[in-house]
Amino acid sequence: MEAHSSSQRGDEVKEVRWGILGPGSIARTFAEAVKRVPGCSLSAVGSRSFERAADFASKHDVERPHGSYLELVNDPDVDAVYVATPHAFHCEHAILALRAGKAVLCEKPLALNARQAEAMARASREEGLFLMEAMWTRFLPAVKWVGERVRAGDWGEVKFVYADFGFRSSFDPASRLYDLRLGGGALLDVGVYPVSFATMLLGEPESVSSAAELGLSGVDESSSYLLAYANGAQALLSSSIIVATPQEARIVCERGWLRLKAPFFRSTSVEVHSGGEVEMHDFAIPGNGFEFQIEEAAARIRAGAVESSMMPHQESVAVLRTLDRIREPWGLKYPGDEASE
Missing domain, CATH: 3.40.50.720 (NAD(P)-binding Rossmann-like Domain)
Structure with missing residues (x-):
């Protein structure tokens, strides 16, 4: 168009x-x-x-x-x-x-x-x-390379994706992070990174299981999710705004596995384990990455x-459908949800 x-x-x-x-x-x-x-x-x-x-x-x-x-x-x-x-x-x-x-x-x-x-x-x-x-x-050299190689089937089908994004913050009800009206909480702020990463590799999940720790202000302070796909693949993901996590991502395929070194969402190094050998692939990020x-x-x-x-509308919508499904069992609703119904 x-x-x-x-x-x-x-x-x-x-x-x-x-x-x-x-x-x-x-x-x-x-x-x-x-x-x-x-x-x-x-x-x-x-x-x-x-x-x-x-x-x-x-x-x-x-x-x-x-x-x-x-x-x-x-x-x-x-x-x-x-x-x-x-x-x-x-x-x-x-x-x-x-x-x-x-x-x-x-x-x-x-x-x-x-x-x-x-x-x-x-x-x-x-x-x-x-x-x-x-x-x-999505647009960083390391992540782009991983996506291209995985989609090309270099190591066979993806079986597992592991990714986390957590950091420690102090509770402040006036902060955007802890304000439910602003869409605060771990899921939308940093959980979107591992979910988007899994979506890039596996598409939209067939089923979703999740658990969360809801804080005093009503937002999810820590949460984890298991996404299962029609082909048998699984993604195990987590996010937090109250504890620091490794911030790494691993992709396990039929003939090897990859690790995006921390922080995976801005990784400059990918470790590839395949055939009993380990290869290192380094990527430069000039500037701040944006x-x-x-x-x-x-x-x-x-x-x-x-x-x-590289980031089409339908994929952004699919990521949000997954985020919606993740929080549904928690009873977590944002005030803005009602306005969009």
């Missing part, structure tokens, strides 16, 4: 001019990375507070701060918007940008739940504008695409 807006006209757009919606901590990482990507520039930033937008702009050399998200998405000198607000607002803000004629790179997870993600994908198709989940790990997803998004925007084959 070709785009119809002035922000996305195939080869006519030489430089992709980005605007940041939500100047939080993850936005700082994006701002540092986008300036290192050829053919991209950071033109504007939008916040609910002009003072906060202006402060971010001065620190990151951004020309135009905006005191509202609406002003940002209506900025004629912005081609694409990076949505960096909390999980609970991804759907609203991504659709706001799409309806204003902007391409969108939206932080992970794409939305609170699968219904919201489907609505976002639908808006992307209706507007003929690019939308991609910013699952930056550059790779920005390059992919910019290339697809210039091509007039509505999605990326």
Whole structure:
């Protein structure tokens, strides 16, 4: 599908001019990375507070701060918007940008739940504008190489995937991490990494089993999940915001196994065990790693695409369907779930 807006006209757009919606901590990482990507520039930033937008702009050399998200998405000198607000607002803000004629790179997870993600994908198709989940790990050289080699069957079929992402934080009910209204908790914040990794390798599971420790604020502070697939493969995954975990990933295949050294979501080294031998494969990550997803998004925007084959809409929706199924037995519901029903 070709785009119809002035922000996305195939080869006519030489430089992709980005605007940041939500100047939080993850936005700082994006701002540092986008300036290192050829053919991209950071033109504007939008916040609910002009003072906060202006402060971010001065620190990151951004020309135009905006005191509202609406002003940002209506900025004629912005081609694409990076949505960096909390999980609970991804759907609203991504659709706001799409309806204003902007391409969108939206932080992970794409939305609170699968219904919201489907609505976002639908808006992307209706507007003929690019939308991609910013699952930056997918685009890193080590993870990309592993995905390609596993799909090619170099070591036979995948039998097991093990992955975890946990870190220790202090309980703070005012923090985004512990606020249920913002989609806080381990599952959406860091559990999405191992689930997305397993989805990349095995697709959507046939059955899901899970357990969680719910904290005082109602969010899942630690959780684990067993995903079972129609071909007999299994994924054993876990996440936590109260304990540090190894943050490694292992893939066990018929004729060998692989280990992505910690942290697997930003790994630069893959260990391959096969035929009684061990091979090491090292990969460089220049910058902070966000550059790779920005390059992919910019290339697809210039091509007039509505999605990326590396992180297509249907896969982001599938990840969220799995996340929905994982939390269902816990009785965990976010306030934003009701708005999307």
